[in-house]
Amino acid sequence: MVIAIGFEGSANKLGIGIIKDGEVLANVRKTYITPPGEGFLPKETAEHHRSKILDLLKEALSVAKISPDVIDVVCYTKGPGMAPPLLTVAIVARTIAQIWNKPILGVNHCIGHIEMGRFITKAQNPTVLYVSGGNTQVIAYSMKRYRIFGETIDIAVGNCLDRFARIIKLSNDPSPGYNIEQMAKKGEKFLKLPYTVKGMDVSFSGILSFIEKEANPAKFKKNIKKTIDEKDKLTDADLCFSLQETLFAMLVETTERAMAHCGSEEVLIVGGVGCNERLQEMMRIMCEERGGKLFATDERFCIDNGLMIAHAGAEMFKSGTRMSWNDATVTQRYRTDEVLVTWRDD
Known part of the structure; x- marks a missing residue:
């Protein structure tokens, strides 16, 4: 049994998800919304994530009804995405992984979407x-x-x-x-x-x-x-x-x-x-x-969310993938085909 928590914040959506062997325990999200006619800039988006992430983490743990000690792995979006928001979320993920004494895994954002889609729809x-x-x-x-x-x-x-x-x-x-x-x-x-x-x-x-x-x-x-x-x-x-x-x-x-x-x-x-x-x-x-x-x-699963990072990270973790602390960084341009898919045999 693997319980994974996932942090997503590559753009204007900040999400935290928790999954337990295919069972969705929590999938909470906050979106940074700008006025009409304006886009979201990296610095302001990072500030939004920084101001919301700890409250969102408390909400995710409350919804999942679990304590940090039962979590097996902390997962976060390594890339691709906007650098300041990615860094903000990665720093929090690294910090709590060290506080909780848990292993950490960086997940490719695109792979997270794909694995979430396969998981929910059962597409082969x-x-x-x-x-x-x-x-x-x-x-x-x-x-x-x-x-x-x-x-x-x-x-x-x-x-x-x-x-x-x-x-x-x-x-x-x-x-x-x-x-x-x-x-x-x-x-x-x-x-x-x-x-x-x-x-x-x-x-x-x-x-x-x-x-x-x-x-x-x-x-x-x-x-x-x-x-x-x-x-x-x-x-x-x-x-x-x-x-x-x-x-x-x-x-x-x-x-x-x-x-x-x-x-x-x-x-x-x-x-x-x-x-x-x-x-x-x-x-x-x-x-x-x-x-x-x-x-x-x-929209619960196709829009950026933390659950997709938790699920993909759990699949990686169960297949034996591990990450050193020195590699727990972000990569703004992280290609989908760079990832070795260790969890599929077909």
Whole structure:
């Protein structure tokens, strides 16, 4: 029996989770929310995590109804992520591991998402679409590694959505991506946007630049006919709808290509953008047309959380992985395929 506690704080979500041999004991989270039109900066995000983490730790232990002495391993997000928040959480994890006299393990954030998704959905060996504010990757497992088949060559899909939400001044509560999703449901007109798939990789920055000009034509001095008919104007809802449809179509295409290459019949969507119901719908249609099946989770498990770090760390610990104190650092750019997957034999 292994009881693991996990600390996540690579971006604006601070989470602590506790798991006991596949049983979820606690999964608590605090989100740093900025005003509409503003993103979250590394320094301020780290300050938020620093101010909330000890109270959140007390809450997690209270919810789990356990004391620190029964915990077997302390796990934390080693990377990738924003350096100041990562460091803040890693320092706390290192400190309590030493106070409690427990071993410590640094977990790859991306691996945490994948293993959480497999754990919750019971997907066996899926093609994984990992989509979040900082990452966009198409992944498949092979020979003790999670191999990256394709990824973004510039910004992540979540970052693209978040930045457009800031352009049109959408609220960041509960998240800009969620509010874009809700507004997109009201969209009626489709604006054709650049569609940039390059082999197995995707590019989103050009799409963002293009749609920003549509959202703020005066700012870019775009020629506008003063006599334009009101019925021909595009609303913010139309733009949100068009952006979502284009971005998600690109992701479905690259995921399907990876499925074909691997001979896979399963797709697992993980990461914060994986909560988007329209993305899930589009991916499900593709999977069903191929005779496959889609696996996805809800916001409790797909949005950054401490439980995914605890679960992945527990799997690593049970398979014999150990970490020296000198290695208990953070790595801002920590690739998914750098991790040796010691806990899988398939």
